[in-house]
Amino acid sequence: MSELRIVAVTGVDEIVDGDDLVTKFLDAVDAAGLGLEHHDVVTVTSKVVSKSEGRVVAFDGTREHRERLIAQESRRILRRRGDLRITETPHGFVNANAGIDHSNAPEGTAVLLPRDPDRSARRFRGEVRRRRGVDVGVVITDTFGRAWRHGVTDVALGCAGVRPIQDLRGTPDDRGRILDVTEVAVVDEIAAAVHLVLAKDAHTPFAVVRGLPAHFFGDGSVAHDVVRPTPGDLFR
């Protein structure tokens, strides 16, 4: 039987600007006696990445300021309803209100998305390898709404050491023919899976996923492999 373990890494203090995320993570992993193994995937919420990278701005709580921030952090506004804006960010993500978050942010501030989440993931991964000699995958996660279905789910904003899309194209199915459904966004499935264990404790920015198959690991980036370019997208 294939088995996957997903462990929320608890006991992490609040992250603030300039914090070394990797130190915070490794300290918590050590305190939990969890250890790290080759081909673990470490997930990090985008919020703590943003905080550690100084992507926190003053926010006076007014609608006008909110509108200005959304405009500044968007490439395009796709839909409007009431206070909700469906935005396309400079990364190409489609989300609500440019991903700007003023919950769990220091009073009078708002947290913006990381500028380059794939790069943040690569740095995190490189530091873990340098300090512990272990090759882990890293996925930066955030919570997005979807079209057509109620409720938000976690998706990947960036990754390193993980191939975001598993291309099953050309894999013969069990009758030797070719599968119709070919490209699985495993990086988003990892983010969604981890969100289930983070649900208990909003303070938990890190989790470890253990037991993913070896072929999930390799080079790739969310920006290149998952973001669908506007030309050719049927829903923009």
Added chain:
Amino acid sequence: MSELRIVAVTGVDEIVDGDDLVTKFLDAVDAAGLGLEHHDVVTVTSKVVSKSEGRVVAFDGTREHRERLIAQESRRILRRRGDLRITETPHGFVNANAGIDHSNAPEGTAVLLPRDPDRSARRFRGEVRRRRGVDVGVVITDTFGRAWRHGVTDVALGCAGVRPIQDLRGTPDDRGRILDVTEVAVVDEIAAAVHLVLAKDAHTPFAVVRGLPAHFFGDGSVAHDVVRPTPGDLFR
């Protein structure tokens, strides 16, 4: 630390019309020595639900026949490109080609979506409780594309014993204010999580998720709680 275990239940023979899915599942769980616990969630792929419920039709492989089947299984066609149709099914799901699948189907046939996946889930759950005296949640899963992002992920088509949306509205965040992001589609996150362990073996229709928090369990249905009605949807 919160921890989740996801186990693919392997060793299940091919499912055909009239098969008793619950017997197949319980036999495989017993053979694996996995057992079932209170508040496990059992996932079942929609394909084997369809097969066991006789939702398999003759299919001659021509484009014309394919078009007829898609029209018959759709309430509306939202977008067209080449052979791809983005459809709204009678259930209200938005997916590709009405979810009709001719991979892993018997030669000359196609598999349609279950008519009422929530009902299929309720029956499965009721039978497990009757035979084993264990209260499990059940989620029927399928593989859908998404808007704006490459790659498919698994989502829930039906459920029983699980509250599909965890409403965090009104939950104070760590500073005592109200969270912005309030309703998490945990049923879809469960489907996505399980897809990661099914990826290794296309024959595996069942998985068990162990370790979900108690408040995930209760009444709910995908049709009522997750499907977004057309009026009010920003992307139809």
